[in-house]
Amino acid sequence: MRNKKWLVLLLSLVMLVSTACGNKTVTEDPVPADMPTDIGQGPAAPQKVDGGIFIFAIGSDPNVMNPLYAGDRVTMTINNALFAPLYVIDEEGTHFFLAESITPSEDYLTYTLKLKSGLKWHDGEDLTADDVIFTLNSTTDEKQKANARGSFVIAGKPVEAKKIDDLTVEFILPEVSVPFMGSLGGIRPIPQHIFEGEEDLAKSTKNLEPIGSGPFKFKEMKSGEKVELVRFDEYFDGKPNLESVVFRVIADPNAANTALLNGELSARYITTADVDKFNADENFNVVLYKEGMLNNMVFRLTNKELQNKDVRKAIAYGINKDEIITGVYKSSEYAEKAYSVFVPSTQFHTSDVEKYEYNVEKAKELLKNAGVENLKLRLAYINSSKENEGFGLIMQQQLEEIGIELELLPMERGAFYDKLLDASNTDFDLAFNGYVMGVEPNGYKPLFRTGDFNNFMGYANEELDAAWEEGVVEIDEAKRGEIYQTIQKQLIEDMVVYPIAYPNSIVAVSKKYGGIEEAKPVPIFMFRDLSKLYIME
Numbered sequence: 001m002r003n004k005k006w007l008v009l010l011l012s013l014v015m016l017v018s019t020a021c022g023n024k025t026v027t028e029d030p031v032p033a034d035m036p037t038d039i040g041q042g043p044a045a046p047q048k049v050d051g052g053i054f055i056f057a058i059g060s061d062p063n064v065m066n067p068l069y070a071g072d073r074v075t076m077t078i079n080n081a082l083f084a085p086l087y088v089i090d091e092e093g094t095h096f097f098l099a100e101s102i103t104p105s106e107d108y109l110t111y112t113l114k115l116k117s118g119l120k121w122h123d124g125e126d127l128t129a130d131d132v133i134f135t136l137n138s139t140t141d142e143k144q145k146a147n148a149r150g151s152f153v154i155a156g157k158p159v160e161a162k163k164i165d166d167l168t169v170e171f172i173l174p175e176v177s178v179p180f181m182g183s184l185g186g187i188r189p190i191p192q193h194i195f196e197g198e199e200d201l202a203k204s205t206k207n208l209e210p211i212g213s214g215p216f217k218f219k220e221m222k223s224g225e226k227v228e229l230v231r232f233d234e235y236f237d238g239k240p241n242l243e244s245v246v247f248r249v250i251a252d253p254n255a256a257n258t259a260l261l262n263g264e265l266s267a268r269y270i271t272t273a274d275v276d277k278f279n280a281d282e283n284f285n286v287v288l289y290k291e292g293m294l295n296n297m298v299f300r301l302t303n304k305e306l307q308n309k310d311v312r313k314a315i316a317y318g319i320n321k322d323e324i325i326t327g328v329y330k331s332s333e334y335a336e337k338a339y340s341v342f343v344p345s346t347q348f349h350t351s352d353v354e355k356y357e358y359n360v361e362k363a364k365e366l367l368k369n370a371g372v373e374n375l376k377l378r379l380a381y382i383n384s385s386k387e388n389e390g391f392g393l394i395m396q397q398q399l400e401e402i403g404i405e406l407e408l409l410p411m412e413r414g415a416f417y418d419k420l421l422d423a424s425n426t427d428f429d430l431a432f433n434g435y436v437m438g439v440e441p442n443g444y445k446p447l448f449r450t451g452d453f454n455n456f457m458g459y460a461n462e463e464l465d466a467a468w469e470e471g472v473v474e475i476d477e478a479k480r481g482e483i484y485q486t487i488q489k490q491l492i493e494d495m496v497v498y499p500i501a502y503p504n505s506i507v508a509v510s511k512k513y514g515g516i517e518e519a520k521p522v523p524i525f526m527f528r529d530l531s532k533l534y535i536m537e
Contacts, residue, residue: 006200006342006522007271010037012259019140019408021121021387025255026514027520029179030397033208036096036132037099037122038154039056039378040137042493043317046514046536046537047537048248048290048534048535048536049240049534049535049537050534051241051242051243051535052241052243052534052535053242053243053244053246053266054180054242054244054245054246054266054267054513054530054533055245055246055247055248055264055265055266055267056077056245056246056248056265056266056267056268056384057247057250057260057268058074058077058078058101058227058246058247058248058249058250058261058353059074059128059249059250059251059384059413060074060249060251060412060413060414061074061221061223061224061227061249061310061414062074062075062078062079062227062247063355063417064070064073064202064207064413065078065079065082065126065207065208065210065218066079066190066201066202066204066207067083067188067190067203068085068135068138068139068144068146068147068148068188068190068201068202069146069147070147070487071147071416071421072413073524074247074367074413075527076524077247077524077525078213078227078247078343079188080214080524080525081214081216081229081245081379081530082122082210082214082216082217082218082229083188083189083190083210083212083213083214084097084098084099084188084212084213084214084215084236085185085186085187085188086113086175086184086185086186086187086188086189087099087101087102087185088101088185088186088528089181089438089439090122090522091279091345094185095237095427096116096369097237097256097479098115098127098130098213098236099113099114099115100114100116100118100167100191101113101114101116101183102114102180102181102185103284105422107176108169108278108475109171109172109173109176109183110172110173111170111171111173111180111181112164112168112169112170112171113132113170113184114167114168114170114172115127115128115129115132115168115169116236117167118166119213119236120234120236121191121211121212121213122195122212122213122217122218122232123191123194124164124234125191125193125416125429127189127213127473127505128166128167128192129163129164129166129167129168130163130166130167130192130195131189131190131191132161132169132187132189132194132412133161133162133169133192134189134191134192134196134366134469135187135188135190135515136152136159136161136171137187138154138185138190138195138201138407139152139187140153140158143200144200144201144202145202145332145453146201147243147446147454148183148186148187150446150452150454151180151183151442151443151448152183153182154173154174154175154177154180154335154472154473155174155469155473156340156513157174157179157416158258159171159172159174159180160172160385161171163459164281171184171434174262174353176473176475177475178442178471178472178473178474178475179381179440179441179443179472180403182438182439183442183443184438186311188485189213190212191211191267191464193380194206194286197272203353207398208221212233213236213307214232214233214235215231215235215238215240215529215530215531216229216230216231216232216239216245216530216531217229217231217232219244219331221388223489224247224249224353225248225249226245226247226249227249228244228246229244229245229246229247230243230533233245235531236279237529237531238531239531240531240532240533241515241531241532241533241535242530242531242533242534242535243536244286245530248265250265251383251384251413252385253271253384253385253386257270257274260320260352260508260510261281263283263385263510265506265510265512266510267390267508267509267510267526268507268508268514269506269507269509270286270442270506270507271386271387271506272328272329272330272334272506273330273338273386274506275334275506278508283510283511284508284509284510284511285508285509285511285516286507287516287521288334288504288505288509289435289504289505289508289522290502290504290505290523291502291503291504291505291523292343292344292345292436292438292523293343293434293435293436293502293503293505293523294338294342294343294434294435294436294499294500294501294502295335295338295387295432295433295434295499295501295502295503296338296340296341296393296432296433296435296497296498296499296500297379297391297395297430297432297433297458297497297500298420298430298431298432298433298456298496298497298498299312299315299429299430299433299457299495299497299498300422300423300426300428300429300431300456300458301457301458301459301496302424302425302426302458303377303410303426303429305370305372305375306377306429307493308370308372309494309498310367310369310370311365311367311368311370311372311375312495312496313356313495314364314366314372314402315363315399315404315498316355316356316364316498317357317358317360317363317366317402318358318363318398318399318404319356319358319395319398319399319400319498320339320358320394320404321358321500321501322337322358322396323394323398324390324391324394324395324500324501325501327390327394328390328391328394329386329501329503333504334503334506335489335501335502335503335504336501337357337501337502338499338500338501339351339353339492339494339499340488340499341352341444341447341448341488341491341492341497341499341504342437342441342444342484342488343436344435344502345439345443345482346437346438346439346440346443346482347439347440347441347458347484348441348480348481348485349488350363350485350489351490352489353488353489353492353493354492354493356492356495356498360401360402360469363402364403367377367402367403367404372405374405375403375404375405376404376405377404377405377406377407377430377431378406378407378409378427378428378429378430378431379392379395379396379400379406379407379408379409379428379429379431380409380410380411380416380420380427380428380431380432381408381409381412381416381431381432382410382411382412382413382416382418382432383411383412383416384413384492387409387503388410388432389421390498391432391467392406392408392410392422392432393408394436395458397404399471406430409427409428415432419430420433420456420493421453421454421456422456423453423455423456423458424458425454432500435447436524439444441471441484442468442472445484446478447497448461448464448468448491449465449468450462452457457496457497458477459494459496461490461494463467463490464487464490464491467483467487468487468491470483471483471484471487486515504522505521505526507521511536512531512535512537513533513534513535513536513537514532514535515532515534516533518532519531519532519533520532
């Protein structure tokens with residue numbers, strides 16, 4: 001799945017275990033009455049217990065608790081606990097969840113999906129093939145504007161789903177689509193009996209009390225305060241160990257750190273500035289792993305000056321990436337300099353692109369040739385992100401050297417995403433963003449395809465639109481690799497997204513929790529399967 005394996009620092013619990021002698025030897029000297037009889041026995045080892053609460057910190061309320069529309073970390077993390085996927089393909093292979101198997105035909109135009117038996121929704125109703133078909137049809141329905149629609153519309157035609165029996169679905173493709181099997185696995189079914197007849201699934205009030213199939217079910221949401229889930233006893237992989245999971249809204253990162261240190265939180269993402277503090281605290285374990293993320297800066301092409309490619313290139317040349325890595329991440333141990341819009345774990349990633357190494361004179365020359373001077377730009381980012389704040393302050397100083405005045409616009413998370421995802425919004429010219437698109441290169445297509453509602457730069461390139469479609473149907477791996485490498489080079493040449501860094505995730509977890517390895521630290525969700533976490537006492 002990736003060229004570099006994720007580095008996961010597996011957590012360990014220090015356990016003092018004592019063993020009693022099987023046979024006692026009788027001695028002539030009796031044991032003094034005042035001598036303890038348990039000499040040599042250490043404290044009892046922590047034991048796994050049933051129940052307990054795991055508390056996350058989130059920066060804001062979730063947007064839409066419906067997997068068809070989850071696009072930000074907070075919402076996707078909560079949805080991951082509520083809605084189980086069919087299966088997951090990663091660098092280790094295929095991990096089946098709701099599905100039991102997926103089998104392609106010899107011509108790769110038909111895929112047969114078999115569900116596990118006995119699957120249940122959180123309200124007790126059976127989860128069947130009808131729900132999977134309903135979810136796919138809702139995804140391909142252009143009116144519903146589901147995030148993944150582009151993955152299931154091939155050569156302009158939607159993938160068809162046919163029910164074979166209650167546990168079997170046959171998917172029929174209009175043309176061969178190499179990424180289809182990976183895309184299908186990512187589907188998290190929604191219940192037909194809940195959403196059938198809803199005109200606008202994204203705005204449905206049913207999303208406020210979601211019914212899913214994941215290890216935890218919805219209990220309540222208090223806006224600006226928390227989202228609370230409780231375990232689902234009929235989860236297909238067994239009753240979760242924890243009694244409940246709480247996502248507590250704490251927008252300020254300093255307050256979140258304090259809450260973690262005080263024991264009010266179970267785990268949270270931390271920054272490189274916090275690593276030494278938590279490593280030195282005996283109450284925490286620190287986990288470091290590859291996030292599979294690209295932190296980047298988006299150019300909003302609604303700005304007249306930024307419509308000139310040379311101006312965008314000048315900005316790229318005016319940024320010293322080495323200073324950013326050192327200033328924000330401390331060292332390359334925590335983040336790698338990024339050059340492509342694909343992350344290294346994505347198939348066919350290449351760093352053989354224009355790198356825009358720091359060059360003040362070249363930047364000034366490009367601006368001069370473009371006839372642009374005294375340029376003022378507004379840069380938006382989430383106000384709770386210390387990382388983004390660091391990017392902004394460093395770039396503000398750097399771009400001043402080439403004659404660009406950068407106004408920093410920190411924004412509340414929800415407002416930021418509302419404006420970012422509206423390509424016509426003109427409240428800012430640049431924005432910091434981060435995305436995790438997975439191992440399949442076709443997953444990046446919606447970000448850059450002309451007219452796609454996920455293309456919030458307003459970028460248009462018809463030649464690349466055609467190349468994206470060629471990549472979907474090309475079976476020859478070498479030729480497919482050439483297509484995606486060409487796409488990467490052209491996107492960097494057009495400089496509509498400036499790649500900053502491929503960061504590692506750093507998570508501090510209270511040592512009273514076990515099952516970290518089994519739950520598996522992963523990008524975005526922090527843990528793939530929360531049902532595997534447990535408390536040690």
